Amino acid sequence: xxxxxxxxxxxxxxxxxxxAASGTAxxxxxxxxxxxxxxxxxxxxxLQINEKAxxxxxxxxxxxxxxxQETIRKALSMGAEKGVQLRADAxxxxxxxxxxxxxxxLKDGGYELxxxxxxALDTMTGGAGTMAAELLGLPCLTAASRLEVTGARATxxxxxxGAAELLEFPLPAVVxxxxxxxxxxxxxxxxxxxxxxxxxxxxxxxxGSVRVSVEKMELPAERPPGRIVGTGPDAVPELxxxxxTEAKVL
Amino acid sequence: MDDALYFSExxxxxxxxxxxxxxxxxxxxxxxxxxxxxxxWANVKRMGELGLLGVPWPEELxxxxxxxxxxxxxxxxxxxxxxxxxxxxxxxxxxxxSPIVHFGSDEQKRRFVPFLASGRVMGGFxxxxxxxxxxxxxxxxxxxxxxDRYVLNGxxxxxxxxxxxxxxxxxxxxxxGQGTSGISSFILTKPTGDPDGAKAVGIGHxxxxxxxxxxxxxxxxxxxxxxxxxxxxxxxEDVEVxxxxxxxxxxxxxxxFMRTLDAGRIGIGALSLxxxxxxxxxxxxxxxxxxxxxxxxARFQGVHFxxxxxxxxxxAGRHLVFHAAWLAQNGKPFGREAAMAKLFCSELxxxxxxxxxxxxxxxxxxxxxxxxxxxxxxxxxEIGEGTSEIQRIVIARSLLxxxxx
Ligand SMILES: Cc1cc2nc3c(=O)[nH]c(=O)nc-3n(C[C@H](O)[C@H](O)[C@H](O)COP(=O)(O)OP(=O)(O)OC[C@H]3O[C@@H](n4cnc5c(N)ncnc54)[C@H](O)[C@@H]3O)c2cc1C
Ligand SMILES: Cc1cc2nc3c(=O)[nH]c(=O)nc-3n(C[C@H](O)[C@H](O)[C@H](O)COP(=O)(O)OP(=O)(O)OC[C@H]3O[C@@H](n4cnc5c(N)ncnc54)[C@H](O)[C@@H]3O)c2cc1C
Numbered sequence: 001x002x003x004x005x006x007x008x009x010x011x012x013x014x015x016x017x018x019x020a021a022s023g024t025a026x027x028x029x030x031x032x033x034x035x036x037x038x039x040x041x042x043x044x045x046x047l048q049i050n051e052k053a054x055x056x057x058x059x060x061x062x063x064x065x066x067x068x069q070e071t072i073r074k075a076l077s078m079g080a081e082k083g084v085q086l087r088a089d090a091x092x093x094x095x096x097x098x099x100x101x102x103x104x105x106l107k108d109g110g111y112e113l114x115x116x117x118x119x120a121l122d123t124m125t126g127g128a129g130t131m132a133a134e135l136l137g138l139p140c141l142t143a144a145s146r147l148e149v150t151g152a153r154a155t156x157x158x159x160x161x162g163a164a165e166l167l168e169f170p171l172p173a174v175v176x177x178x179x180x181x182x183x184x185x186x187x188x189x190x191x192x193x194x195x196x197x198x199x200x201x202x203x204x205x206x207x208g209s210v211r212v213s214v215e216k217m218e219l220p221a222e223r224p225p226g227r228i229v230g231t232g233p234d235a236v237p238e239l240x241x242x243x244x245t246e247a248k249v250l
Numbered sequence: 251m252d253d254a255l256y257f258s259e260x261x262x263x264x265x266x267x268x269x270x271x272x273x274x275x276x277x278x279x280x281x282x283x284x285x286x287x288x289x290x291w292a293n294v295k296r297m298g299e300l301g302l303l304g305v306p307w308p309e310e311l312x313x314x315x316x317x318x319x320x321x322x323x324x325x326x327x328x329x330x331x332x333x334x335x336x337x338x339x340x341x342x343x344x345x346x347x348s349p350i351v352h353f354g355s356d357e358q359k360r361r362f363v364p365f366l367a368s369g370r371v372m373g374g375f376x377x378x379x380x381x382x383x384x385x386x387x388x389x390x391x392x393x394x395x396x397x398d399r400y401v402l403n404g405x406x407x408x409x410x411x412x413x414x415x416x417x418x419x420x421x422x423x424x425x426x427g428q429g430t431s432g433i434s435s436f437i438l439t440k441p442t443g444d445p446d447g448a449k450a451v452g453i454g455h456x457x458x459x460x461x462x463x464x465x466x467x468x469x470x471x472x473x474x475x476x477x478x479x480x481x482x483x484x485x486x487e488d489v490e491v492x493x494x495x496x497x498x499x500x501x502x503x504x505x506x507f508m509r510t511l512d513a514g515r516i517g518i519g520a521l522s523l524x525x526x527x528x529x530x531x532x533x534x535x536x537x538x539x540x541x542x543x544x545x546x547x548a549r550f551q552g553v554h555f556x557x558x559x560x561x562x563x564x565x566a567g568r569h570l571v572f573h574a575a576w577l578a579q580n581g582k583p584f585g586r587e588a589a590m591a592k593l594f595c596s597e598l599x600x601x602x603x604x605x606x607x608x609x610x611x612x613x614x615x616x617x618x619x620x621x622x623x624x625x626x627x628x629x630x631x632e633i634g635e636g637t638s639e640i641q642r643i644v645i646a647r648s649l650l651x652x653x654x655x
Contacts, residue, residue: 189301
């Protein structure tokens with residue numbers, strides 16, 4: 001089937017972040033970037049659905065500056081057939097603007113399934129997928145931990161606190177993907193070679209008016225050093241007291 | 251070294267993939283495989299699927315169709331995390347497969363290379379003998395022509411993949427008394443010596459390859475390092491080898507394996523470089539967090555000098571390895587540069603792992619950190635595929651060629 005996967009390029013979350021001179025963004029120098037984890041799971045899900053069906057086409061769409069082409073190529077080297085870059089100087093903080101640009105691209109693509117990660121690892125808004133679904137007028141299901149397609153319908157599973165629910169819905173639909181659903185494959189050397197020759201369209205991102213912006217960004221306060229309350233069973237009452245009164249976790 | 255000097259976007263994509271693979275699949279199992287001296291079948295299967303067991307071979311032969319620089323990147327990135335994995339790729343590709351790709355007939359290539367390039371079975375190269383190490387011309391194994399076959403007798407020592415592998419190129423004397431021009435090479439096949447390990451992952455054995463009678467693996471070596479790499483003796487007792495399995499013309503064996511070793515040296519250079527880089531990364535990480543005298547030891551000038559020396563030498567090593575690979579890739583003479591890269595980087599791996607272990611203090615001496623394994627893995631780089639002394643002889647010979655001949 002025709003599947004679109006919207007992917008985001010995010011910095012390696014293990015990096016030591018610094019705030020840029022502007023005070024409203026992280027300093028990008030020296031950072032390594034990759035596909036956001038949940039989006040990589042979504043790419044894998046799309047590839048597996050089409051592999052199982054023995055036919056289909058997966059298109060990956062990424063909004064951002066030209067550097068995102070590397071991220072798109074990675075998804076192509078995993079096996080996606082087509083890439084689209086929605087060119088913007090930067091990714092705005094306004095999820096609705098992002099959703100608008102993505103929806104404009106998705107609208108006439110004839111996609112039967114549109115996948116997103118459940119949220120981007122860096123900004124964690126989780127808004128783009130749901131808002132795009134609304135703009136497209138499609139059913140939307142968030143944080144799927146399993147997804148199966150049969151004909152024009154699909155079923156998905158969502159993990160809840162202490163339970164899980166199974167949902168059924170018609171296609172086309174928008175699904176955002178949770179972890180645990182599939183382990184993204186490594187691109188094979190053949191895949192890397194093939195990716196060079198796959199189409200990668202570049203179009204301007206139709207963001208419309210951007211109404212949300214970052215005012216200020218700051219790093220979390222340094223964690224206070226740990227404290228040793230005592231050792232052995234004698235220390236337990238004091239530890240429990242502190243966990244109740246100071247840490248307030250009990 | 252700026253990436254743009256030798257690497258295209260595609261090289262960087264290859265590097266990224268192998269880095270991720272090494273970090274997620276190799277690093278977590280390296281210590282265990284080392285302790286148990288276990289061949290990494292599961293990862294070998296994965297590497298085959300990713301195309302890492304036939305990087306430079308044409309796609310028609312089942313390879314990935316990439317260049318030599320990509321191949322060096324693969325070895326280097328694996329060795330940063332685990333030298334045994336890097337060597338498995340290098341020995342299989344350069345020693346086991348390249349002689350058939352370079353010197354084989356079309357029929358031999360079609361028959362054997364796809365099994366090797368895809369990782370279906372492991373391959374190896376039998377040159378070293380009990381009495382022929384550095385002096386590979388001293389080969390004692392004999393091959394006597396009898397009708398449409400040769401009968402081989404002798405034994406090979408320290409053969410990488412000797413036990414696990416199925417396809418081997420071995421050298422043998424076909425014309426005694428004629429020195430190195432009396433040596434030929436042959437393709438021999440046997441079933442893997444680890445059928446259970448192979449069966450568990452579904453690769454490693456190919457039933458259509460003949461089990462040649464009298465050809466078998468002998469003792470498996472218990473080694474200081476490269477413990478997850480398989481090293482074993484190969485024994486040949488009246489092995490009947492069809493004449494069609496002779497690789498190239500009679501008497502070309504020595505010249506051909508000299509060429510194989512020339513290219514192989516860049517690979518051992520890349521492997522050694524990877525070990526040094528891995529060891530350096532460990533030193534950098536450790537010294538930044540280890541506190542003594544009230545501060546991270548990386549604040550002490552004595553530590554700065556160590557780290558700076560390591561980083562500078564590694565930078566030099568990278569230039570040597572990738573320059574040699576670039577020369578070979580572009581069809582230029584590369585023998586001297588390959589020997590220099592191998593010599594410098596193998597000694598660099600030893601120096602760097604020793605320094606890094608030292609910076610880890612007592613902790614580096616334990617199995618809680620990977621540095622002691624890296625140090626053990628480094629040593630053999632100064633010995634395998636030509637000792638450091640032999641590299642110096644090769645380099646000197648090329649320097650003095652016109653003056654002394
Ligand atoms: C783990 C491992 C894997 C291996 N894999 C393979 C393989 O796949 N295929 C294969 O064919 N072989 C393989 N070998 C063999 C390896 O190539 C030889 O061990 C190496 O070439 C050295 O030979 P040797 O061990 O007989 O040492 P020797 O040749 O006996 O050397 C002993 C010492 O004498 C020195 N020496 C020798 N001659 C001279 C000289 N003229 N001038 C100065 N010094 C000299 C050497 O440098 C060395 O220090 C492997 C070895 C090991 C340990
Ligand atoms: C097998 C073994 C047996 C042992 N047995 C005993 C024992 O019986 N009793 C006992 O008490 N201890 C014992 N030890 C501990 C041993 O004495 C310490 O490991 C050693 O003193 C180094 O301390 P460390 O490991 O904490 O390294 P660190 O002090 O953390 O040193 C790490 C690195 O930093 C360097 N460094 C530290 N400070 C500076 C500086 N100011 N300037 C420059 N470089 C610096 C060190 O030289 C080293 O290279 C043993 C250790 C081992 C491994």
